[in-house]
Amino acid sequence: MLVNEKAFDIIFEALRAANAGVDPPGWLSDAILREDPMLTVDQLGFDSISWLEFWISVELQSGQDLTPGDIEKIQRVTEIIEWLRARL
Numbered sequence: 001m002l003v004n005e006k007a008f009d010i011i012f013e014a015l016r017a018a019n020a021g022v023d024p025p026g027w028l029s030d031a032i033l034r035e036d037p038m039l040t041v042d043q044l045g046f047d048s049i050s051w052l053e054f055w056i057s058v059e060l061q062s063g064q065d066l067t068p069g070d071i072e073k074i075q076r077v078t079e080i081i082e083w084l085r086a087r088l
Contacts, residue, residue: 014057
């Protein structure tokens, strides 16, 4: 199953926000579209500021509040997708 369009848009806009407006590399886009279960959040290569910008963008776009507990639990990008699907 592929990411629904809204979740995909939110994730990619958040990735751009975390990376000064630059689109994510092709391999990352492909992995997200395939919902690669092996893609970890560490592979996103964020520093602490980028990680914060990513989650702020997710919150603003989705209209959903994230708790520190939500963020701490997420280890894989597919978990971000699942979180979005449950709330959109």
